[in-house]
Amino acid sequence: MDTSATAIATVLTTKPCNRGSRLVLLPLPFQGHINPMLQLANILHSKGFSITILHTRFNAPNPTNYPQFSFLSIPGVADENISVSSIESVLNFLEYLNDKCFNPIKECLSRLMLEDEGVKCLITDAQWFSTQSVADELKLPRIVHRTSSVSTFLLFAAFPVIRDMGYFRRFSDQDNMHYGLWINQKDRVYNSNYQVKTCRFHVVNSDRLVVRNLSLRNLHSQVTRTRKPHSFAPFLVLSQSYGHFFAELKSEALVKGLEPLKIKDLPKFLTSDPEGACKLLALMVQGTKKARAVIWNSFKELEELELATLNKEFPNQHFLIGPFHKYFHASSSSLLAQDQTSISWLDKHPHNSVLYVSFGSLANIKESEFLEIAWGLANSKQPFLWVVRPGSIKGSEWLEILPDGFLERIVKGRGPIYINVTFSNNEHKLAFTLIFTRSDRTMALPFLVLSQSYGHFFAELKSEALVKGLEPLKIKDLPKFLTSDPEGACKLLALMVQGTKKARAVIWNSFKELEELELATLNKEFPNQHFLIGPFHKYFHASSSSLLAQDQTSISWLDKHPHNSVLYVSFGSLANIKESEFLEIAWGLANSKQPFLWVVRPGSIKGSEWLEILPDGFLERIVKGRGYIVKWAPQQEVLAHPSTGGFWTHNGWNSTLESICEGVPMICSPSFGDQLPNARYVSDLWKIGTVLENGFERGEIEGAIKRVMVDKEGTEMKNRVMNLKGTVDNCLKKGGSSYSSLGDLVDFILSFN
Structure with a gap:
């Protein structure tokens, strides 16, 4: 254990648990989410809370590594035989979890609330956006844990604006690799009998395609003749079967307002359901806004500017108490x-x-x-x-x-x-608290949800152009997701954002100093409380969750x-x-x-x-x-x-x-x-x-x-x-930003009736 972790461990002495101090933590069943959630559980346990880990049977954590916690499996869904081997199935799996686990999670929480110890609040990953409705019905505070940086969260949250700026293209998924252009909803222009070979599009908004620096004549000169006419509508996300084409659009151009991000740096998701993916992202953001607070595995000094933005956009309380893993040496969650x-x-x-x-x-x-x-x-x-x-x-x-x-x-x-x-x-x-395992920067980033049937086409779009307002991000840096249901994916993303906004707070595995500007934006856009208490893993040596x-x-x-x-x-x-x-x-x-x-x-x-x-x-x-x-x-x-x-x-x-x-x-x-x-x-x-x-x-x-x-x-x-x-x-020592944010988070949770 390093000296900083030792110093932190001496401060994080375990306090006796009081009646009514139980916290229920619900991680997403993936390695990158289980690790910080269990690290956060150790941190909160050291502050006197009793911990119950609610989990799926798929990728279930090993309870023997954490004898100090109680573990409760969600019955009837997500058994251990499920295999998630692609980005496509990950997005589908998120929808599956939120749909199938809603009632079982509600039943589990209802039973726990009837026990003598009760439940002080629920802490979930942002991707569990449906749990905001569960929390509302049970009148249980929910806190969001974000596993991203503040900066990345802001990127996702800004998706609608960035989409209208023209960094995303919305298309209709057709059979046999259709290609064409939507100029507007009434005037469709087809590039008949041609299939795209290489092309770079610069500006597209949600209802029309605008091509800059590329005339239709130039466009036609870059296609190869095929048997069938092709068409595509403007699109938000990338389809899998055109993925290799758009992945090449790695623009070096900066994203305006998000510098130093380049267009190629924007998050990407490859999906067969772009609309579904967009909805999912929206739900995650909305869920974050509704949470009582957000806990971040980051620290103020890392994201100071991002934190300022976060506080403007998300009116929750934000607690940057990371890095989680530096607090103390705990059992591995690998x-x-x-x-x-x-x-x-x-x-x-x-x-x-x-x-x-x-x-x-x-x-x-x-x-x-x-x-x-x-x-x-x-x-x-x-x-x-x-x-x-x-x-x-x-x-x-x-x-x-x-x-x-x-x-x-x-x-x-x-x-x-x-x-x-x-x-x-x-x-x-x-109060319903979301835990983010990404940087809060992500929530301001636009993203690309890739449709399976167009995936290879969009994979070539690796534009070097900067994303205006998101410099130094380039178009090629935007997040990408591959899905067969782009509309569904977009809805899913929207639900995540909405769920974040509704949470009482958001916990971030980041630190203020790393994302200060992003935090300022976050506070503007998300009125929750935000707690940057990361890096989680630095609090103490954790048991392996691998x-x-x-x-x-x-x-x-x-x-x-x-x-x-x-x-x-x-x-x-x-x-x-x-x-x-x-x-x-x-x-x-x-x-x-x-x-x-x-x-x-x-x-x-x-x-x-x-x-x-x-x-x-x-x-x-x-x-x-x-x-x-x-x-x-x-x-x-x-x-x-x-x-x-x-x-x-x-x-x-x-x-x-x-x-x-x-x-x-x-x-x-x-x-x-x-x-x-x-x-x-x-x-x-x-x-x-x-x-x-x-x-x-x-x-x-x-x-x-x-x-x-x-x-x-x-x-x-x-x-x-x-x-x-x-x-x-320094941020983890007494008086540091994450140390102070952790104290604020504890006081915030204890304030719940």
Whole structure:
């Protein structure tokens, strides 16, 4: 445990629980939501509250890691056999949960309220937007926990405005890849007998398509002739079957008013139901506004400007009490087994020498991208610790697509690859309340919901243009979601926003200093109370909540490397990549010549079980021992290890915050959702990392690794992120912003009758 966590732990002494002090916490059943929710539970328990965790049977947390809590399973829905393997099914799963769990959740809460202890308030993730109605019916205060940054939340909340500014296109989903233009509702212009090959659209609003810098003549010159006429209406979200086209629209242009976000940084969702996705987002925002308060796993100093915006837009109370994980050492909540050998591996490396690479628990990449990552790491010549989650490479189980002897011959021991790395700190050289696991910046960001039937088309839209008012965000940075029901997805997003507005408060896993401007906007738009009490994980060492077994050998491997010499590579628990991408990653790592620890989750490579597509002898002959590959790793321990010098990540908010907390600069490979704007803030605003702008290509990977791990630019990134680390430590101490916000949150909850 580091000294800051020790100091915090001495303050967070457990108080006796009083009658009527029970809090019911309901996490979304995904790794990135379970972790901060259980961290928050530990924090609140230390303040004298008794805790009941209400959970689905799907991805259920392990009660044995938390004997101090009560656990109650929601009956009849979401059993443990459900599989969420794509972005599409995630959105559908959210709808399923909110629909099917409404009555069971209401019944569970009703029973708990009749017990002697009662229920003081309900704390849920924003995606549980239907629970606001449950809370209203039961007259139970609800608090929202946001798992994003304040900044990202604001991006989502601003979606209607950004849509009207022309950053999103709304289309009708037709059979057989239809293409055409809506000029207005009465005047449809068809591009008959043509299919789009490449095209860049700059401005679209909700009821008409306006093409700037591209005439219809130019448009026609960029299409190839086909048998059938094609048409499309203006659209808000991206359809899956056109996804590869629009993903290329990675505009470098800044989003006006959201600088430094670029258009390409806006959150993206790929869906077959864009309208449904938009409704879902709206529900989440509305639910947040209705909450009594919002708890944030962030801290004031990180998001000071965002906090000012938050207070204007969301009149709830906001409590920034993060980083949660820094409060104290608690049981792991990892849903994956953590590989503790990564810490011993880090112990062998010099301070600040290792790049830690991890893309979270949801990201999936192509095999080609995986190989580009690998070769980028290899060619960088830097030590790296790479988390490759089994199943995260599309078409592969784990590392089978790596060249034979990649770690042994190419990387030459510089980079181990793990399945999971322990999410824990290590003293090494490396009223209805919503809880948000994203930065509050997300709520102001517009987003792209991708329809499945148009997905490959929209995937090419990677515009470099900045989003006006959201600089430094580019069009390509807007959040993206892939769905077969765009309208449904839009409704879902709207419900989430509405649910947030109705909450009594919102809890954020962020800190004031990181998102100060965003917080100011948040307070304007969301009249709830907002509590930025993060980073959650820094309060104390938590029990593992990983869904995958963590490979602890990654730690012993790190122990053998110099400080700051290893690149840690991990793309999270959900990411899936193609075999070609996997190989590009592998060769990028190999060519970098830097040590790496690579987490390759079995099943994350499409078409492969694990590492079978790697060239024979990749680790032995090509990497020559520089690389170490595991199925999962104890991530917080890896990032805290002195040998870890860089983190190649998918930029989920938890991973981004954990990297900041340990002073580790980042290489960013965002995939969907809030990962894109998070990455842009890391690279362009905070300047503590670099973004791989062109996906997984071994040459770009190699260059990025060298920039972060070797060049002067990387040293400057390191200095800046170390300054942020110091800010985190201060915000959690007595008198700090997150410490004070946590006290305000406790008083706020105790004020409920």
